[in-house]
Amino acid sequence: MSRGTRVSSARGYNRRLSADSLDPAETDADTMAAWVGAMDPKEQEKLAQIWSAARQAWRGSMSAEVAEALDRCIASFHTVGGILSFGDLRVTDVLGTGAFATVYKALLPGPAGAPRVVAFKKLGTDNMQAMSVKTLADFECEVDLLRRLDHPNIVAFMGTTVDPLGVVTEFCSRGNxxxxxxxxxxxxxxxxxxxxxxxxxxxxxxxxxxxxxxxxxxxxxxxxxxxxxxxxxxxxxxxxxxxxxxxxxxxxxxxxxxxxxxxxxxxxxxxxxxxxxxxxxxxxxxxxxxxxxxxxxxxxxxxxxxxxxxxxxxxxxxxxxxxxxxxxxxxxxxxxxxxxxxxxxxxxxxxxxxxxxxxxxxxxxx
Known part of the structure:
Protein backbone atom coordinates (compact mmCIF):
# COMPACT_ATOMS: atom_id res chain seq x y z
CA MET A 1 0.00 0.00 0.00
CA SER A 2 1.44 3.40 -0.93
CA ARG A 3 1.62 6.40 1.35
CA GLY A 4 -1.33 8.72 0.99
CA THR A 5 -4.00 6.05 0.45
CA ARG A 6 -7.45 7.33 1.44
CA VAL A 7 -10.43 5.36 2.65
CA SER A 8 -13.85 7.03 2.61
CA SER A 9 -15.53 4.38 4.73
CA ALA A 10 -14.60 1.27 6.66
CA ARG A 11 -17.59 -0.59 5.26
CA GLY A 12 -15.71 -1.54 2.12
CA TYR A 13 -12.79 -3.02 4.04
CA ASN A 14 -11.77 -6.65 3.56
CA ARG A 15 -12.08 -8.12 7.06
CA ARG A 16 -9.47 -10.78 6.29
CA LEU A 17 -6.69 -8.18 6.18
CA SER A 18 -4.69 -8.43 9.38
CA ALA A 19 -3.03 -5.73 11.42
CA ASP A 20 0.33 -7.33 10.65
CA SER A 21 -0.11 -6.56 6.96
CA LEU A 22 -0.20 -2.79 7.64
CA ASP A 23 3.26 -1.25 7.41
CA PRO A 24 3.35 1.67 9.90
CA ALA A 25 5.81 3.57 7.73
CA GLU A 26 3.73 3.14 4.58
CA THR A 27 0.15 3.37 5.87
CA ASP A 28 -1.28 6.81 6.50
CA ALA A 29 -3.10 7.65 9.72
CA ASP A 30 -6.53 8.09 8.15
CA THR A 31 -6.42 4.64 6.53
CA MET A 32 -5.49 2.98 9.80
CA ALA A 33 -8.15 4.85 11.73
CA ALA A 34 -10.87 4.07 9.20
CA TRP A 35 -10.03 0.38 9.10
CA VAL A 36 -9.71 -0.29 12.80
CA GLY A 37 -13.48 -0.36 13.28
CA ALA A 38 -13.93 -3.03 10.61
CA MET A 39 -11.19 -5.37 11.81
CA ASP A 40 -11.63 -8.56 13.71
CA PRO A 41 -11.43 -7.78 17.47
CA LYS A 42 -8.12 -9.63 17.81
CA GLU A 43 -6.65 -7.63 14.96
CA GLN A 44 -7.88 -4.41 16.57
CA GLU A 45 -5.70 -5.11 19.58
CA LYS A 46 -2.69 -5.64 17.33
CA LEU A 47 -3.40 -2.44 15.46
CA ALA A 48 -3.50 -0.44 18.68
CA GLN A 49 0.07 -1.60 19.32
CA ILE A 50 1.12 -0.82 15.76
CA TRP A 51 -0.14 2.73 16.10
CA SER A 52 2.66 3.73 18.46
CA ALA A 53 5.23 2.55 15.93
CA ALA A 54 3.45 4.47 13.20
CA ARG A 55 3.44 7.62 15.32
CA GLN A 56 7.19 7.38 15.75
CA ALA A 57 7.61 6.96 11.99
CA TRP A 58 5.54 10.11 11.34
CA ARG A 59 7.41 12.07 14.01
CA GLY A 60 10.55 11.57 11.96
CA SER A 61 9.12 13.82 9.25
CA MET A 62 8.32 16.67 11.68
CA SER A 63 10.50 19.66 12.39
CA ALA A 64 11.88 19.99 15.92
CA GLU A 65 9.49 22.90 16.59
CA VAL A 66 6.42 20.91 15.52
CA ALA A 67 7.50 17.85 17.51
CA GLU A 68 7.92 20.06 20.56
CA ALA A 69 4.46 21.57 20.02
CA LEU A 70 3.01 18.06 19.72
CA ASP A 71 4.62 17.07 23.02
CA ARG A 72 3.19 20.18 24.70
CA CYS A 73 -0.27 19.36 23.39
CA ILE A 74 -0.09 15.76 24.64
CA ALA A 75 1.25 16.92 28.00
CA SER A 76 -1.68 19.32 28.40
CA PHE A 77 -4.12 16.46 27.78
CA HIS A 78 -2.45 14.34 30.46
CA THR A 79 -2.43 17.23 32.92
CA VAL A 80 -6.21 17.64 32.97
CA GLY A 81 -7.12 13.97 32.50
CA GLY A 82 -10.00 12.56 30.48
CA ILE A 83 -7.71 10.47 28.29
CA LEU A 84 -9.48 7.75 26.29
CA SER A 85 -7.84 4.76 24.65
CA PHE A 86 -7.96 4.84 20.88
CA GLY A 87 -8.27 1.07 21.01
CA ASP A 88 -11.68 1.46 22.68
CA LEU A 89 -13.05 3.42 19.72
CA ARG A 90 -14.66 1.46 16.92
CA VAL A 91 -14.50 3.72 13.87
CA THR A 92 -17.31 3.19 11.36
CA ASP A 93 -17.39 6.09 8.89
CA VAL A 94 -15.59 9.23 7.78
CA LEU A 95 -17.78 12.29 8.39
CA GLY A 96 -15.46 14.91 6.95
CA THR A 97 -11.87 15.70 6.11
CA GLY A 98 -10.10 19.04 6.48
CA ALA A 99 -6.59 20.32 5.86
CA PHE A 100 -5.21 19.01 9.15
CA ALA A 101 -7.89 16.79 10.65
CA THR A 102 -10.41 14.09 9.84
CA VAL A 103 -13.70 13.58 11.69
CA TYR A 104 -15.03 10.05 12.09
CA LYS A 105 -18.22 8.48 13.34
CA ALA A 106 -17.28 5.92 15.97
CA LEU A 107 -18.61 3.73 18.75
CA LEU A 108 -17.40 4.13 22.32
CA PRO A 109 -18.24 1.56 25.02
CA GLY A 110 -20.69 2.93 27.57
CA PRO A 111 -20.61 2.39 31.36
CA ALA A 112 -23.10 -0.48 31.04
CA GLY A 113 -21.34 -2.00 28.05
CA ALA A 114 -23.74 -0.59 25.46
CA PRO A 115 -21.76 1.39 22.86
CA ARG A 116 -22.47 5.06 22.35
CA VAL A 117 -22.19 6.74 18.96
CA VAL A 118 -19.62 9.56 19.10
CA ALA A 119 -17.66 11.84 16.80
CA PHE A 120 -13.87 11.47 16.77
CA LYS A 121 -11.76 14.33 15.40
CA LYS A 122 -8.24 13.10 14.70
CA LEU A 123 -5.49 15.59 14.10
CA GLY A 124 -2.95 14.67 11.46
CA THR A 125 -2.32 14.38 7.75
CA ASP A 126 -0.45 12.04 5.46
CA ASN A 127 2.30 14.64 5.18
CA MET A 128 3.26 15.44 8.76
CA GLN A 129 5.79 17.98 7.48
CA ALA A 130 2.78 20.16 6.61
CA MET A 131 1.73 20.18 10.25
CA SER A 132 2.46 23.53 11.85
CA VAL A 133 2.99 24.72 15.39
CA LYS A 134 -0.11 26.93 14.96
CA THR A 135 -2.24 23.93 13.95
CA LEU A 136 -1.25 22.09 17.11
CA ALA A 137 -1.73 25.20 19.25
CA ASP A 138 -5.21 25.77 17.78
CA PHE A 139 -6.13 22.15 18.45
CA GLU A 140 -4.85 22.35 22.02
CA CYS A 141 -6.89 25.53 22.53
CA GLU A 142 -10.00 23.91 21.04
CA VAL A 143 -9.79 20.95 23.41
CA ASP A 144 -9.05 23.22 26.37
CA LEU A 145 -12.17 25.26 25.64
CA LEU A 146 -14.40 22.26 24.97
CA ARG A 147 -13.57 20.62 28.29
CA ARG A 148 -14.55 23.84 30.13
CA LEU A 149 -17.94 24.24 28.46
CA ASP A 150 -21.22 22.69 29.58
CA HIS A 151 -24.34 23.85 27.76
CA PRO A 152 -27.08 22.03 25.80
CA ASN A 153 -26.34 24.14 22.72
CA ILE A 154 -22.57 23.55 22.74
CA VAL A 155 -21.29 20.23 21.43
CA ALA A 156 -20.41 18.05 24.44
CA PHE A 157 -16.79 17.09 25.16
CA MET A 158 -16.23 13.43 26.02
CA GLY A 159 -12.47 12.99 26.12
CA THR A 160 -9.21 12.99 24.21
CA THR A 161 -6.80 10.47 22.72
CA VAL A 162 -3.05 10.97 22.50
CA ASP A 163 -2.03 8.18 20.13
CA PRO A 164 -3.31 9.35 17.70
CA LEU A 165 -3.98 12.90 18.83
CA GLY A 166 -7.73 13.48 18.81
CA VAL A 167 -10.85 14.64 20.62
CA VAL A 168 -14.10 12.74 21.18
CA THR A 169 -17.40 14.63 21.28
CA GLU A 170 -21.10 13.84 21.10
CA PHE A 171 -22.40 12.75 17.70
CA CYS A 172 -25.07 14.86 15.99
CA SER A 173 -26.93 12.63 13.56
CA ARG A 174 -28.49 15.36 11.41
CA GLY A 175 -25.12 16.82 10.50
CA ASN A 176 -24.28 20.46 9.97
Missing part, protein backbone atom coordinates in the same frame (compact mmCIF):
# COMPACT_ATOMS: atom_id res chain seq x y z
CA UNK A 177 -26.75 23.24 9.36
CA UNK A 178 -25.50 24.20 5.91
CA UNK A 179 -26.04 20.71 4.49
CA UNK A 180 -29.42 20.53 6.21
CA UNK A 181 -30.55 23.85 4.73
CA UNK A 182 -29.75 22.74 1.20
CA UNK A 183 -31.26 19.27 1.46
CA UNK A 184 -34.52 19.73 -0.45
CA UNK A 185 -35.96 16.54 1.03
CA UNK A 186 -35.94 18.13 4.50
CA UNK A 187 -38.96 20.31 5.23
CA UNK A 188 -38.23 23.21 7.57
CA UNK A 189 -41.21 25.07 8.99
CA UNK A 190 -40.91 28.65 10.21
CA UNK A 191 -41.17 27.34 13.77
CA UNK A 192 -38.28 24.95 13.12
CA UNK A 193 -36.16 27.72 11.61
CA UNK A 194 -36.85 29.98 14.57
CA UNK A 195 -35.96 27.17 16.96
CA UNK A 196 -32.64 26.55 15.17
CA UNK A 197 -31.47 30.16 15.29
CA UNK A 198 -32.74 30.61 18.86
CA UNK A 199 -30.79 27.55 20.03
CA UNK A 200 -27.69 28.86 18.27
CA UNK A 201 -28.10 32.24 19.96
CA UNK A 202 -28.40 30.49 23.34
CA UNK A 203 -25.11 28.70 22.76
CA UNK A 204 -23.38 31.90 21.68
CA UNK A 205 -24.88 33.84 24.58
CA UNK A 206 -23.37 31.25 26.91
CA UNK A 207 -19.93 31.63 25.30
CA UNK A 208 -20.00 35.41 25.50
CA UNK A 209 -21.18 35.27 29.13
CA UNK A 210 -18.04 33.40 30.22
CA UNK A 211 -15.38 35.31 32.11
CA UNK A 212 -13.19 36.04 30.32
CA UNK A 213 -15.53 36.18 27.32
CA UNK A 214 -15.04 33.43 24.75
CA UNK A 215 -15.14 34.52 21.12
CA UNK A 216 -15.93 31.83 18.58
CA UNK A 217 -14.33 33.66 15.62
CA UNK A 218 -15.51 31.14 13.02
CA UNK A 219 -19.28 31.06 13.48
CA UNK A 220 -20.96 29.76 10.31
CA UNK A 221 -23.61 27.26 9.29
CA UNK A 222 -20.95 24.59 8.75
CA UNK A 223 -20.04 24.85 12.44
CA UNK A 224 -23.58 24.37 13.73
CA UNK A 225 -24.73 20.78 14.23
CA UNK A 226 -28.18 19.28 14.79
CA UNK A 227 -28.87 16.12 16.77
CA UNK A 228 -31.67 13.62 16.24
CA UNK A 229 -34.06 15.76 18.31
CA UNK A 230 -33.28 18.91 16.28
CA UNK A 231 -31.28 20.43 19.12
CA UNK A 232 -28.68 22.85 17.77
CA UNK A 233 -25.05 22.56 18.86
CA UNK A 234 -22.30 25.11 18.22
CA UNK A 235 -19.02 23.37 17.42
CA UNK A 236 -15.48 23.77 16.04
CA UNK A 237 -13.60 25.93 18.51
CA UNK A 238 -10.23 25.70 16.77
CA UNK A 239 -10.15 29.46 16.20
CA UNK A 240 -11.88 30.43 19.44
CA UNK A 241 -10.06 32.62 21.93
CA UNK A 242 -10.63 34.32 25.25
CA UNK A 243 -11.34 38.02 24.86
CA UNK A 244 -8.46 40.28 25.86
CA UNK A 245 -9.03 42.12 29.13
CA UNK A 246 -7.58 45.38 27.86
CA UNK A 247 -8.46 47.39 24.79
CA UNK A 248 -4.79 47.42 23.82
CA UNK A 249 -4.85 43.65 23.84
CA UNK A 250 -7.87 43.25 21.58
CA UNK A 251 -7.34 40.68 18.87
CA UNK A 252 -6.55 41.54 15.28
CA UNK A 253 -5.99 39.47 12.18
CA UNK A 254 -8.14 37.44 9.86
CA UNK A 255 -9.96 34.44 11.26
CA UNK A 256 -12.98 32.58 9.98
CA UNK A 257 -14.45 32.39 6.47
CA UNK A 258 -15.04 35.43 4.24
CA UNK A 259 -18.74 34.69 3.67
CA UNK A 260 -19.41 35.11 7.40
CA UNK A 261 -16.49 37.39 8.32
CA UNK A 262 -17.09 40.81 9.87
CA UNK A 263 -15.61 43.85 8.06
CA UNK A 264 -13.30 44.69 10.96
CA UNK A 265 -11.91 41.15 10.92
CA UNK A 266 -11.35 41.26 7.15
CA UNK A 267 -9.48 44.55 7.62
CA UNK A 268 -7.34 43.01 10.40
CA UNK A 269 -8.61 45.67 12.81
CA UNK A 270 -9.29 45.25 16.52
CA UNK A 271 -12.48 43.30 17.18
CA UNK A 272 -14.50 41.81 19.99
CA UNK A 273 -17.56 39.59 20.50
CA UNK A 274 -19.58 41.71 18.07
CA UNK A 275 -17.66 40.05 15.24
CA UNK A 276 -19.54 36.85 16.18
CA UNK A 277 -22.82 38.80 16.07
CA UNK A 278 -22.06 39.84 12.47
CA UNK A 279 -21.50 36.19 11.53
CA UNK A 280 -24.80 35.29 13.16
CA UNK A 281 -26.55 37.88 10.99
CA UNK A 282 -25.39 35.95 7.93
CA UNK A 283 -26.70 32.73 9.51
CA UNK A 284 -30.10 34.36 10.14
CA UNK A 285 -30.18 35.23 6.44
CA UNK A 286 -29.18 31.68 5.44
CA UNK A 287 -31.76 29.97 7.60
CA UNK A 288 -34.72 32.03 6.44
CA UNK A 289 -34.02 31.82 2.70
CA UNK A 290 -32.16 28.47 2.69
CA UNK A 291 -29.62 30.06 0.36
CA UNK A 292 -25.81 30.20 0.17
CA UNK A 293 -24.42 33.62 1.14
CA UNK A 294 -22.55 35.36 -1.67
CA UNK A 295 -22.97 32.30 -3.87
CA UNK A 296 -20.70 32.33 -6.92
CA UNK A 297 -18.54 35.18 -5.62
CA UNK A 298 -14.79 34.90 -5.04
CA UNK A 299 -13.21 36.01 -1.75
CA UNK A 300 -11.90 39.15 -3.47
CA UNK A 301 -15.39 39.99 -4.71
CA UNK A 302 -16.89 39.40 -1.26
CA UNK A 303 -14.32 41.69 0.37
CA UNK A 304 -14.97 44.42 -2.19
CA UNK A 305 -18.73 44.19 -1.67
CA UNK A 306 -18.76 43.92 2.13
CA UNK A 307 -15.90 46.24 3.07
CA UNK A 308 -15.34 48.68 0.21
CA UNK A 309 -18.95 49.17 -0.93
CA UNK A 310 -20.59 48.17 2.39
CA UNK A 311 -23.12 46.06 0.55
CA UNK A 312 -25.18 43.38 2.26
CA UNK A 313 -27.17 40.42 1.04
CA UNK A 314 -30.75 41.25 0.01
CA UNK A 315 -33.19 40.57 2.86
CA UNK A 316 -35.42 37.65 1.75
CA UNK A 317 -38.84 38.67 0.52
CA UNK A 318 -41.54 37.84 3.03
CA UNK A 319 -39.24 37.84 6.05
CA UNK A 320 -41.13 39.04 9.15
CA UNK A 321 -40.23 42.70 9.86
CA UNK A 322 -38.83 41.90 13.31
CA UNK A 323 -36.62 39.15 11.86
CA UNK A 324 -35.48 41.32 8.93
CA UNK A 325 -34.62 44.15 11.33
CA UNK A 326 -32.56 41.78 13.48
CA UNK A 327 -30.57 40.62 10.44
CA UNK A 328 -29.80 44.22 9.46
CA UNK A 329 -28.74 45.12 12.99
CA UNK A 330 -26.51 42.07 13.38
CA UNK A 331 -24.55 42.72 10.19
CA UNK A 332 -24.24 46.49 10.65
CA UNK A 333 -20.89 47.78 9.39
CA UNK A 334 -20.15 49.59 12.64
CA UNK A 335 -19.70 47.03 15.45
CA UNK A 336 -21.10 49.54 17.95
CA UNK A 337 -24.46 49.37 16.16
CA UNK A 338 -24.74 45.60 16.52
CA UNK A 339 -26.71 44.13 19.44
CA UNK A 340 -25.15 41.90 22.07
CA UNK A 341 -26.10 38.22 21.89
CA UNK A 342 -28.20 38.61 25.03
CA UNK A 343 -30.41 41.08 23.14
CA UNK A 344 -30.42 38.89 20.02
CA UNK A 345 -31.60 35.95 22.11
CA UNK A 346 -34.35 38.03 23.69
CA UNK A 347 -35.71 39.07 20.29
CA UNK A 348 -35.69 35.51 18.94
CA UNK A 349 -37.29 34.02 22.06
CA UNK A 350 -40.04 36.64 21.85
CA UNK A 351 -40.67 35.80 18.19
CA UNK A 352 -40.72 32.07 18.92
CA UNK A 353 -43.15 32.49 21.83
CA UNK A 354 -45.48 34.66 19.75
CA UNK A 355 -45.45 32.12 16.94
CA UNK A 356 -46.18 29.21 19.28
CA UNK A 357 -48.96 31.16 21.01
CA UNK A 358 -50.63 32.12 17.72
CA UNK A 359 -50.61 28.49 16.58
CA UNK A 360 -52.15 27.30 19.84
CA UNK A 361 -54.94 29.88 19.50
CA UNK A 362 -55.47 28.89 15.87
CA UNK A 363 -55.70 25.21 16.84
CA UNK A 364 -58.37 26.02 19.45
CA UNK A 365 -60.55 27.82 16.92
CA UNK A 366 -60.40 25.11 14.25
Missing amino acids: LMVMLHNESVALTWARKLSIVTDTARGMCYLHAQRPTILHRDLKSLNILLDEHWNTKVTDFGLSRFKADSIAGNMTGQTGTYHWMAPEVINAEKYDERADVYSFGIILWEVYGRAIPYEGMTPVQIVAAVVARRERLPIPAGAPPQYADLIARCWAHDPAERPQFSEVLGVLEEMLQKHEKSHKLRDRTV
